[in-house]
Amino acid sequence: MPLKGNPVDDPIPISVKNMAALMLPTTCMKCFWLRLRVGFKGVWEIFGPIYSLLDLYVKHHVQAILEEKGSVPAWMPCAADIVGSVKPTRLTYVVAGANVQLRGVPDGLFKLKEGRFILVDFKTGKCKGEDDPLLPLYVGQLNAYAWILTLQYKMVTL
DSSP states (O other): OOOSSOTTTSOEEEEHHHHHGGGSTTOOHHHHHHHHHHOOOOSOOSSOHHHHHHHHHHHHHHHHHHHHHSSOOTTSTTGGGEEEEEOOOOEEEEETTTTEEEEEOOSEEEEETTSOEEEEOOOSSOOOGGGOTTHHHHHHHHHHHHHHHHHHHOOOBO
């Protein structure tokens, strides 16, 4: 199987979700490298395709309600303070000196009344708070999106 990209010159493409997996203590570094360089999926994945489809459904549902009613569902964080949204597009950022290109699409970027933004990435399961074993993954993913938005677009995120 050929390597993805030129191993010397081209930045290694890495999704924000895969980068955030480095935050988990159970991540195998060999499997991580193989996933990046040759597309190896491993013998199992943390999240199966059904979860991606459910997340996509929630994302489209929230966007449709916002477009139709001018507000987001009440169950969303800061729902009363949301006045609009920026439709998320693929974010990319080449990390200088690391030969890595971070990329991904957040589920939502919503504008608050005071002019700030809230970044949202929907999750299918219920977060168990500080004891959730996947919390480092979620935090890493949101922080990476916020970092890219701050560097590329000078946006202030929560």
